[in-house]
Amino acid sequence: MKLTATLLIALAAAGSMAAGGLKGKVIYVNPGHGGWTANDRPIATINHEVMDTLGFFETKTNLWKGQELRARLEKAGARVVMSRTRNGYVTAGQKNATALDRPETWSDENGAQQITTLQTIAMNVDSINPDYFISIHSNATGGDDGKLCNYLTLVYRGETGNDYAKGSIERAQQAYPIVWDNPLTVWTSSSPENPFITGDLTWMGATPPGDANALGYKGYLGVLKHRVPSFLAEGSFHSYQPERQRLLNRDYCRYEALRYYRAINAWFGGKPDKAGHIVGDVRSASEKFEHQLYHGVKGSDDELRPVNGAMVYLNDSRGVRVRAYRTDGEYNGFFSFFDLKPGNYTITVEKQGYAPVQMGVQVKADKVSCVKPRL
Numbered sequence: 354m355k356l357t358a359t360l361l362i363a364l365a366a367a368g369s370m371a372a373g374g375l376k377g378k379v380i381y382v383n384p385g386h387g388g389w390t391a392n393d394r395p396i397a398t399i400n401h402e403v404m405d406t407l408g409f410f411e412t413k414t415n416l417w418k419g420q421e422l423r424a425r426l427e428k429a430g431a432r433v434v435m436s437r438t439r440n441g442y443v444t445a446g447q448k449n450a451t452a453l454d455r456p457e458t459w460s461d462e463n464g465a466q467q468i469t470t471l472q473t474i475a476m477n478v479d480s481i482n483p484d485y486f487i488s489i490h491s492n493a494t495g496g497d498d499g500k501l502c503n504y505l506t507l508v509y510r511g512e513t514g515n516d517y518a519k520g521s522i523e524r525a526q527q528a529y530p531i532v533w534d535n536p537l538t539v540w541t542s543s544s545p546e547n548p549f550i551t552g553d554l555t556w557m558g559a560t561p562p563g564d565a566n567a568l569g570y571k572g573y574l575g576v577l578k579h580r581v582p583s584f585l586a587e588g589s590f591h592s593y594q595p596e597r598q599r600l601l602n603r604d605y606c607r608y609e610a611l612r613y614y615r616a617i618n619a620w621f622g623g624k625p626d627k628a629g630h631i632v633g634d635v636r637s638a639s640e641k642f643e644h645q646l647y648h649g650v651k652g653s654d655d656e657l658r659p660v661n662g663a664m665v666y667l668n669d670s671r672g673v674r675v676r677a678y679r680t681d682g683e684y685n686g687f688f689s690f691f692d693l694k695p696g697n698y699t700i701t702v703e704k705q706g707y708a709p710v711q712m713g714v715q716v717k718a719d720k721v722s723c724v725k726p727r728l
């Protein structure tokens with residue numbers, strides 16, 4: 354009898370592992386910033402002046418990434434808590450607040466909390482004690498817009514090599530190669546073999562062990578001062594101008610979120626996705642592109658003119674058109690077809706003034722296929 358009971362327990366444990374993955378896990382997603390103020394990282398782009406909410410605002414792109422991440426996590430059975438679900442919320446008394454901003458409250462009219470104060474977020478995270486915490490941002494080189502500098506940074510609380518919330522380094526190391534895997538950007542340094550994973554105190558040049566918050570957690574970045582092992586992702590550099598133009602495309606931000614999702618799903622041993630995805634960019638094969646707000650890395654794809662308003666058609670193996678995508682007007686050429694059945698597809702790209710291009714692409718389960726049609 355005793356043996357049977359032990360066996361039953363073992364079987365139950367095996368069963369829960371197999372069914373495991375993200376089901377029932379609590380994931381806290383913090384899209385960085387929150388308002389439309391000068392502190393929410395607005396920068397001019399080719400089509401938009403600085404502070405134009407249709408242009409680049411890190412507050413907006415972080416939220417796009419966070420919303421997509423939430424959708425994918427919830428679909429996989431996770432419970433997701435977000436520090437905010439809207440843009441335009443700021444700390445009460447924010448001196449840079451605009452007419453579009455409201456002070457943060459614990460909930461908006463739909464009952465969704467909108468928190469932007471870093472210490473309040475940290476206290477919220479600490480009290481919920483989720484299974485995973487991620488803070489989503491993009492990076493910038495200080496005061497030197499347009500620098501040819503673009504890499505993935507994952508930051509945890511503590512000193513490099515000494516995470517104050519144990520387990521943070523492991524999570525960052527597991528996530529780095531998955532999040533880094535984006536053939537559409539031009540990384541200027543770092544790689545899965547040489548990842549830029551750093552403690553916040555080391556990164557900011559502060560003296561260990563750093564200042565303590567109200568809960569007594571020491572470190573540098575306010576949003577990480579809680580007990581949950583976690584990291585803050587600077588997904589890429591929005592000061593690298595071609596990358597900023599890409600970030601204006603919501604689907605490009607969804608692509609980054611997909612990579613966070615894949616990392617978190619893999620961390621919890623989740624099943625691979627049955628669907629696959631296509632991402633790509635349409636560029637001229639021969640024309641270069643340069644603008645006072647667009648300087649690409651020499652010799653890279655970013656030097657080639659991105660084609661605005663190109664039609665990208667997706668046909669399945671029987672020749673049936675299943676999707677279409679029009680590249681936006683923001684000089685990135687980006688297109689995507691998410692959540693496709695695995696199989697062989699053909700894409701056809703059309704744009705007035707260019708000869709159409711056709712390419713075959715194979716979609717595999719749980720993989721992202723990248724295609725780069727050049728007109």
Ligand SMILES: [Zn+2]
Binds near residue numbers: 394491
């Ligand atoms: Zn940021």
